[in-house]
Amino acid sequence: MENSNDEVDNFVGHNKLKEAIREIRDIPSHLPIYIWCGDNIEEQCGLRFFLYLLRDQHNEIFLIHTNGQQVIERQWNPNLYEKKRLSVKERLKFLQQWEGLAESTAVLRQWEQQHIQEVSENFYDSLIVKRLKEIHQEQGHVDFIQTGTFLLELLARMDESPNIFYLEYRIRYLIYNGTLALKGIPKSMWDYYVKICQKTSLV
Known part of the structure; x- marks a missing residue:
């Protein structure tokens, strides 16, 4: 459906x-x-x-x-x-x-x-990963974060705000290539959570 x-x-x-x-x-x-x-x-x-x-x-x-x-x-x-x-x-x-x-x-x-x-298709990938690492460090541990909430927070920090759906597309790419872990069903950005994979260094 x-x-x-x-x-x-x-x-x-x-x-x-x-x-x-x-x-x-x-x-x-x-x-x-x-x-x-x-x-x-x-x-x-x-x-x-x-x-x-x-x-x-x-x-x-x-x-x-x-x-x-x-x-x-x-x-x-x-x-x-x-x-x-x-x-x-x-x-x-x-x-x-x-x-x-x-x-x-x-x-x-x-x-x-x-x-x-x-600019290159992956232009924002490093920024996404960097901010997720910062949030995990603030948490004191690696926990899942709602994707929509994370993207709104990320946009608020950017001088030139790209389309939020493009950023979500890059989130999904980072999930598929193993950089990020997924929890939930990604029907929309509000339906799933992401975190840095444990194998990815937080520094």
Whole structure:
């Protein structure tokens, strides 16, 4: 049943994405488009994908950078915020960057110094193991820790927060390669516990 549910979720998600793309492409050409974007990898990649979808449209496009200005709760009137009109040259640059991302085989990227940087798939593994070791040392012994709780605590310590589900994917990889031990059934991050395997040094 779990696999069946995953297939249903994937089907629904795929259809929602197709519908969103259709709505974006159906925006009338006389309407200005305002894109809200912050300094994080998800929104920066999303910005480039969005502009790729709009590559054949002639709408005026304005970028509202949410970092550095206070976003008013439930106030999405673009006239309340500083905005930048994207030139044809800037739009072309973003388009070319998306095409490069689409051709890349990298699975993990970071937003660093105003640029998208590709990093290795196991980039966060050492950080995960290091923090688990620290927790075990604080415990005074090696005990299981709920995965979801651990990941939230780990994210709170990170300057550039990656997607929590990517971190959980790396947790599962570390279980499969024998670095971490598992207790429970990993249906979701709240359903299982992890700890450093006894064979792994805590120093």
